Amino acid sequence: MTQFTLPQNSFLLLLGLVTMAFVWILLPxxxxxxxxxxxxxxxxxxxxxxxxxxxxxxxxxxxxxxxxxxxxxxxxxxxxxxxxxxxxxxxxxxxxxxxxxxxxxxxxxxxxxxxxxxxxxxxxxxxxxxxxxxxxxxxxxxxxxxxxxxxxxxxxxxxxxxxxxxxxxxxxxxxxxxxxxxxxxxxxxVPLNSHYKKPLFDKFETVIRATVKGNVLVAMAQGTLGGLIFWFLDVPGPVLWAVVMSFLSLLPAVGAAIIWGPVAAYFLFTGSLWQGAVLALYGVLVIGLVDNLLRPMLVGKDTKLPDYLVLLSTIGGMALFGLNGFVIGPVIAALFIAAWSLFAGAEEFHGE
Known part of the structure; x- marks a missing residue:
């Protein structure tokens, strides 16, 4: 094991302190x-x-x-x-x-x-x-x-x-x-071997690009489709609900349904049967289909994360970091999987 001298330890301490101070300055x-x-x-x-x-x-x-x-x-x-x-x-x-x-x-x-x-x-x-x-x-x-x-x-x-x-x-x-x-x-x-650095940096870049492009495109598609059907059914504030559905659609599988589901139920319970039926079918077959088809193609395919892990990491990331969490959560999850895969590979290599 490498033994650091007093000057080296002092420099590492200084490096840590100035790094924390720099991050503190950038926090605003x-x-x-x-x-x-x-x-x-x-x-x-x-x-x-x-x-x-x-x-x-x-x-x-x-x-x-x-x-x-x-x-x-x-x-x-x-x-x-x-x-x-x-x-x-x-x-x-x-x-x-x-x-x-x-x-x-x-x-x-x-x-x-x-x-x-x-x-x-x-x-x-x-x-x-x-x-x-x-x-x-x-x-x-x-x-x-x-x-x-x-x-x-x-x-x-x-x-x-x-x-x-x-x-x-x-x-x-x-x-x-x-x-x-x-x-x-x-x-x-970064004090890592190139064997580890390249896949981790590549994964970081790939996940950010796939998460942002995929989630934003899905959110725009679901929000636009939801706003159009709300406008067609004469629901007050279609642009407002379209934006809300866009934000909620960042949550895989359950997002936009939080809005159109209760509205469809209201239509059905109040006797507006054709409006409720149209909205329910449209929500499942059109808005839901966008999520089920586009998200795995744009997010899961490139990040190589299973759908349930994308959902959990997105919800957890947004709970901790707000809107930024829809990027930070999947990135952390992908790096977690990549780091443990590299570790398992290294263990296998050394075991041989």
């Missing part, structure tokens, strides 16, 4: 740095093509890739966010003005229940209605307080958002321009 911009790295990996093939087309002019290729990202990702996201806020405010106004009467909606649902369920509801009617009213009132009140707090802090939140966006784009430019050099230096600095 951790989201911007994280998504800058993710986008650099995802759009690396596009940048390589643009670099070849620009005659190896690195600054021009990096700037061109940045423009494509702004037009393809950031601008559409901004427009969708504006529409989302508009429809969310519209629904909140309907709640506040009493245009949506939850007592009437609940009674319409009860009227469509079987006789035994309706009699059970009549027995506990007052308790159920009071509980529902209490939850809705508290929910609307909290939503109002949240909206007011966002209104008060809008300037600060907007400033932080634009600063983070500027940091991400600024970092992206240099990652595209000098990314290969930076990656090569990081690989050299």
């Amino acid at each position: 911009f951790s989201g911007a740095v994280f998504w800058g790295i993710v986008l650099a990996i995802v759009f690396a093939p596009l940048h390589a093509r643009l670099l070849a087309a620009c005659g190896a002019r690195r600054n021009t290729a990096a700037f061109a890739t940045l423009v494509v990202i702004v037009l393809m990702v950031i601008l559409p996201m901004t427009l969708i966010a504006a529409a989302l806020v508009d429809q969310a405010l519209g629904l909140y106004a309907m709640f506040s003005d009493g245009q949506l009467d939850f007592d009437a909606l609940l009674r319409r649902v009860v009227a469509g229940l079987p006789a035994w369920a309706a009699s059970l509801f009549d027995r506990y009617q007052s308790t159920i209605i009071n509980t529902v009213q209490e939850k809705l009132t508290s929910g609307i009140t909290e939503a109002g307080k949240l909206a007011a707090s966002y209104a008060v802090n809008f300037g600060r939140n907007a400033l932080n958002f634009f600063i983070g966006m500027a940091v991400m784009l600024y970092l992206l430019f240099f990652l595209f321009r000098d990314g290969r050099t930076i990656a090569a230096r990081i690989k050299r600095a």
Whole structure:
């Protein structure tokens, strides 16, 4: 076993301290740095093509890739966010003005229940209605307080958002321009044998690219399809529900059904049989089919992770890291599998 001298130990201690201090400094911009790295990996093939087309002019290729990202990702996201806020405010106004009467909606649902369920509801009617009213009132009140707090802090939140966006784009430019050099230096600095480093780095890059592209494409497809059927069935706020379904579809197998399932049940229980049947069939055969076909092809195929592990790592990652977790969770799971596979291979090799 290698014995380190006092100067070597002191340098390692210093290296650890300055690394922790550097990470601490970057914490306020951790989201911007994280998504800058993710986008650099995802759009690396596009940048390589643009670099070849620009005659190896690195600054021009990096700037061109940045423009494509702004037009393809950031601008559409901004427009969708504006529409989302508009429809969310519209629904909140309907709640506040009493245009949506939850007592009437609940009674319409009860009227469509079987006789035994309706009699059970009549027995506990007052308790159920009071509980529902209490939850809705508290929910609307909290939503109002949240909206007011966002209104008060809008300037600060907007400033932080634009600063983070500027940091991400600024970092992206240099990652595209000098990314290969930076990656090569990081690989050299990692104290692992090349037998381990190459597969782990390759797996890291593959999983990030597959997870982001696959999950984003599935989310966009499911959200768009869900928003279209909600618009066709005249459900209030189709853009809002489309965005919500897009976010929920990041959870494999169960995501978008959390929204369209209860709406279909409401239609069926309230006598709107054709709307409920259309939505249920559309949800299972169209929205569900997108998840069952595209996700294994775009995510599981490249990451080589089983569906149940993709689901668990995505849910766990989002529980711990928020929205960033839909990338971080599968990456950690894939590196876990890759590291243990390498370890098992090394044990077999040494055993021979």
